[in-house]
Each structure stands twice: as structure tokens, then as C-alpha cells.
Amino acid sequence: MHLLAGLVWAHASLVSVPVSQHPDTARDRPLLRVLAINDFHGALEPQVWLWSGGRAVGGAAALKSWLDSLTRTCECATIRLDAGDEMQGTLISNYSFGRPAIAAMNAFGIDAAAIGNHEFDWSVDTLRARMAGAHYRFLAANISDSATTVTPAWAEPWTVIERGGVRVAVIGLALPETPVNTAPRNVRGLAFGDGAAAVRRVLPRARAGADYVIVVAHEGAFCDAACHGEIVDLARGLDSGSVDLIVSGHTHSLVNTVVNGIPIVQARSSGAGIAVVDFLRGRQVRARIETPFADLVHPDDGVADSVRAYAGAVAALTRRPVARFEQELRRVGDEYGLGRLIADAQRRIARSDVALVNNGGIRADVPAGAVTYGDLYRVQPFQNRLVRLAVTGSVLRDAVEHALARPDGRADAHVAGLEAWYDPARPAGRRITRLRLADGAAVDDAHTYTLAVSDFLAAGGSGYAMLRNARQDDVGMTDLDALVQYLGDLRQPIAAPTDARLHR
Ligand SMILES: [Zn+2]
Numbered sequence: 036m037h038l039l040a041g042l043v044w045a046h047a048s049l050v051s052v053p054v055s056q057h058p059d060t061a062r063d064r065p066l067l068r069v070l071a072i073n074d075f076h077g078a079l080e081p082q083v084w085l086w087s088g089g090r091a092v093g094g095a096a097a098l099k100s101w102l103d104s105l106t107r108t109c110e111c112a113t114i115r116l117d118a119g120d121e122m123q124g125t126l127i128s129n130y131s132f133g134r135p136a137i138a139a140m141n142a143f144g145i146d147a148a149a150i151g152n153h154e155f156d157w158s159v160d161t162l163r164a165r166m167a168g169a170h171y172r173f174l175a176a177n178i179s180d181s182a183t184t185v186t187p188a189w190a191e192p193w194t195v196i197e198r199g200g201v202r203v204a205v206i207g208l209a210l211p212e213t214p215v216n217t218a219p220r221n222v223r224g225l226a227f228g229d230g231a232a233a234v235r236r237v238l239p240r241a242r243a244g245a246d247y248v249i250v251v252a253h254e255g256a257f258c259d260a261a262c263h264g265e266i267v268d269l270a271r272g273l274d275s276g277s278v279d280l281i282v283s284g285h286t287h288s289l290v291n292t293v294v295n296g297i298p299i300v301q302a303r304s305s306g307a308g309i310a311v312v313d314f315l316r317g318r319q320v321r322a323r324i325e326t327p328f329a330d331l332v333h334p335d336d337g338v339a340d341s342v343r344a345y346a347g348a349v350a351a352l353t354r355r356p357v358a359r360f361e362q363e364l365r366r367v368g369d370e371y372g373l374g375r376l377i378a379d380a381q382r383r384i385a386r387s388d389v390a391l392v393n394n395g396g397i398r399a400d401v402p403a404g405a406v407t408y409g410d411l412y413r414v415q416p417f418q419n420r421l422v423r424l425a426v427t428g429s430v431l432r433d434a435v436e437h438a439l440a441r442p443d444g445r446a447d448a449h450v451a452g453l454e455a456w457y458d459p460a461r462p463a464g465r466r467i468t469r470l471r472l473a474d475g476a477a478v479d480d481a482h483t484y485t486l487a488v489s490d491f492l493a494a495g496g497s498g499y500a501m502l503r504n505a506r507q508d509d510v511g512m513t514d515l516d517a518l519v520q521y522l523g524d525l526r527q528p529i530a531a532p533t534d535a536r537l538h539r
Contacts, residue, residue, distance in 0.1 A: 077128025119151025174207020255286025372531025
């Protein structure tokens with residue numbers, strides 16, 4: 036997915052990460068350590084996050100050192116897994132259709148990976164070319180040819196990894212919603228089935244002779260008071276304890292829970308987390324999510340050199356001028372010009388009645404004067420697809436209520452084609468006093484409207500669960516490309532819109 040938003044990550048800072056402990060004796064040593072990442076999204080360079088206290092996290096060179104260190108300190112059999120969405124998401128990776136991301140995964144020593152929905156973004160042919168360059172298996176037990184129901188040769192359902200005398204069967208799962216999360220042409224002729232059914236189907240064979248069975252799934256969950264989402268439902272749909280671990284992905288969230296006797300982990304996204312799962316004697320499992328701060332390791336020299344070379348190759352693109360702005364656009368207050376501009380861009384390009392952009396997805400300010408593609412890439416780095424939903428007025432109202440539901444009463448999204456009046460003193464979910472469209476008409480609960488959002492929000496990210504079941508069309512481009520196209524159509528220099536849309 037769907038790329039994330041600050042809200043989810045805000046929780047991450049609250050999670051305390053235990054310091055790695057060196058095993059005192061062979062007896063305390065794990066029988067198996069699983070190191071797992073997910074949703075790498077081409078994050079070859081380290082990033083500073085809202086929650087990371089100004090420190091850079093991840094980057095391929097630091098991640099490689101972290102993984103090696105977590106292997107060394109365990110002195111145990113270790114395998115490395117990835118839960119998919121490896122390639123799509125940064126200019127460096129996208130520019131060569133994911134080659135640098137696959138090279139990073141090779142350097143990480145990934146043993147097996149789930150096939151994420153974004154793996155299809157450049158067609159099955161391109162994916163197969165990338166697979167040919169990978170030193171590991173891509174797994175998906177729930178992808179089949181829609182005509183023959185046979186699994187395509189490039190999507191093995193499961194594999195066995197033997198390490199230090201330990202046999203681990205790994206079953207892969209793709210996102211069942213892949214066909215609605217990517218352009219239809221990318222997955223023509225393929226069917227994406229239910230994950231739990233696929234696991235149950237291959238489990239007897241995978242289990243035979245294996246010490247551990249692990250599901251690596253590009254399906255996710257969000258955890259607040261409790262964890263909820265597809266992967267939680269999937270775990271409930273299996274026999275209790277029938278698999279030893281689920282490595283989850285797609286929702287870019289921090290998950291470390293047990294459902295139906297099955298541990299489930301997910302380590303944020305973009306290399307900003309590493310799930311460390313130790314299997315101990317007596318079927319005990321100890322799981323944690325490490326934060327791979329770049330300043331705690333010496334970055335791997337070979338990987339660092341290769342990232343520098345790839346970055347050099349895109350420098351010309353990064354520096355390409357896209358637009359000129361009258362003033363610096365800063366993200367201050369509830370509603371700001373940059374947010375309105377992005378919402379306007381999405382509404383115009385998607386030709387929808389309304390657009391809604393979560394503030395967590397607006398990641399950087401824009402300087403005054405000439406602005407480059409690289410500048411805008413930092414504003415919207417997630418490569419979310421822009422989608423057009425068909426929603427009833429009542430779902431639209433719920434979505435806007437959610438944007439206005441913060442305890443401090445501040446709006447947490449930008450809208451276009453819509454104006455809302457609200458009372459922050461009222462209980463969350465019942466704050467809107469008036470809601471009207473751009474043409475002045477009141478929103479009719481029973482009427483159907485088109486709503487432009489990122490595929491991240493459409494999948495229920497940032498708490499927008501009300502959008503999850505809406506009919507959706509892929510607009511055919513990313514949110515960033517929609518913004519770039521829109522800005523190119525405007526008179527230069529651009530002045531950001533100043534009209535308030537969410538009135539307290
Ligand atoms: Zn995904």
C-alpha cells in the first residue's frame with residue numbers, strides 16, 4: 036500500500052525497543068531467528084521520520100549492517116524474509132524499474148519474499164525480469180492464472196529454507212486486492228485468491244518435514260487499542276497455531292501481536308524497522324521490532340557505493356524544474372495552501388466531485404521560486420496511486436468526520452470540492468454542523484459522489500476504514516504525478532489557494 040501516513044507512525048515512537056541481548060550460553064540461544072522487513076519501497080537512502088527524533092533511519096547500507104549484526108549476535112540459524120512491495124517508491128528505484136531495490140535485497144541476503152501489489156506496477160514482464168535478477172524466491176500461494184487456475188511458474192506457492200540444520204517452510208501470499216490496487220492491465224489474466232484458503236491448501240505439504248512454517252504475506256493490519264485488518268482476519272481463519280509465524284506487510288504499520296496462537300509481525304515500511312523473531316526451546320517465541328537507526332552502525336561500504344552510483348544516475352531528473360511558486364509553502368496550522376493545492380490537483384486530475392488528502396501524507400514544505408521534481412518528490416514520496424472512489428454522501432460525511440475527529444479538534448486532512456463547518460467541542464464523529472459541495476448544494480447522504488484519494492486511504496489507512504469497501508477506479512498515475520501535471524497547467528508563478536474549506 037499504500038503508503039503511509041504520519042498518524043500510524045506516531046504510535047511507533049511509543050513502542051520501546053529492547054536492546055539486543057547477547058545469548059549467554061548455547062542453551063539460551065534461539066533455535067531460529069527470523070529477520071524480516073516489508074514494504075521497502077525502494078528506500079535506498081536513509082530517512083528522517085516524524086517519530087525518529089531527527090535521526091536518520093534505514094537506508095540500504097545501514098540496513099545491511101543491521102541485518103548482519105542481528106545475525107552475528109544471535110549465533111543461531113537465521114533466515115531473512117521480506118513481505119513485499121520492494122521496488123516502487125523512490126526516484127532512485129523507479130528510474131530503473133526496481134533494479135536498485137532488488138540489488139539491495141540481494142545484498143541483504145533475503146531468502147524469500149512475498150509478491151506485493153506494487154511489484155506489478157511495471158507489468159508482469161518487468162516483474163519477471165526483476166525476479167530473474169533476484170537471488171531469492173518470490174512466493175505467492177494465492178496467485179493463479181484466471182483461465183486455468185494454475186499457479187504461474189514465477190509465483191511459487193512455498194519453498195523450504197534449510198539453515199544450520201533447521202528446515203523452515205515459507206508460504207507466500209500476495210494481496211488479494213491487488214487487482215484493484217494496481218492498474219488492471221498489470222494483472223490481466225491473473226486471479227488473486229483468499230489468503231487463508233491458500234495457506235490451508237498448501238499447509239499439509241509445507242508442514243511435512245519442516246521444523247517451522249512461516250507465512251510471509253503482503254497483507255496487513257493496524258494496531259491501536261487492538262490490532263485489526265486483513266492479516267488478523269487471516270490468522271483467525273487458520274487453525275490455532277497451525278503456522279509458527281506470519282510476517283505481514285502492506286499497511287506500513289508496526290505490528291507485533293499474537294492472534295489465534297500465531298505471532299504476527301510487521302516492521303513499518305521503507306526500511307524503518309526490522310522484525311526480529313526468535314524461536315526458543317519449548318516452542319517459545321520472542322518478537323520485537325528494531326528501529327535501524329543509521330547512526331548506530333557503520334554502513335556497509337559496498338552497498339553505500341552502489342546507492343551513490345544509482346543516486347548519481349537520477350540527479351538530472353531530481354533537479355528538473357517543474358513549477359515556480361510565489362512564496363514558500365509551509366505546513367503550518369490545520370489548513371494550509373500546499374494541502375489545498377494537492378487536494379485541488381487530485382480532484383482535477385481524477386475528475387471527481389471531491390478530493391481528500393490526509394495531512395500525514397504531505398511530507399515536506401515547498402520552497403519559494405523554482406521547484407524541482409525532487410522537491411515535490413519529498414512532498415509526496417510514497418508513490419500512492421490516485422484512485423477515484425464512488426461513495427455515498429453518508430460515507431463521505433463519515434470520512435470528513437474522521438478528518439475532524441482529533442482530540443485537539445484540529446483538522447487532519449485537506450479537501451477540495453467540499454466545505455465543512457464543524458464544532459470541535461462536540462464528540463468525535465458528530466462534529467460536522469454543515470457540509471456542502473463546491474456548487475453550494477448540501478451533501479445528500481443517499482446520493483453517490485466520486486471521491487479522489489490515495490490508494491492508501493482507499494485501503495482504510497490512517498483510520499479511513501469507511502472507504503475500504505467503496506468501488507474504486509485507478510486514475511492511472513501516482514499522487515505525485517497528478518500534482519506535477521496539475522502544477523504544469525497553472526499560471527506561473529503559482530500562488531497556493533487561500534480559501535478556507537474546513538471551518539471551525
Ligand atoms: Zn502494498
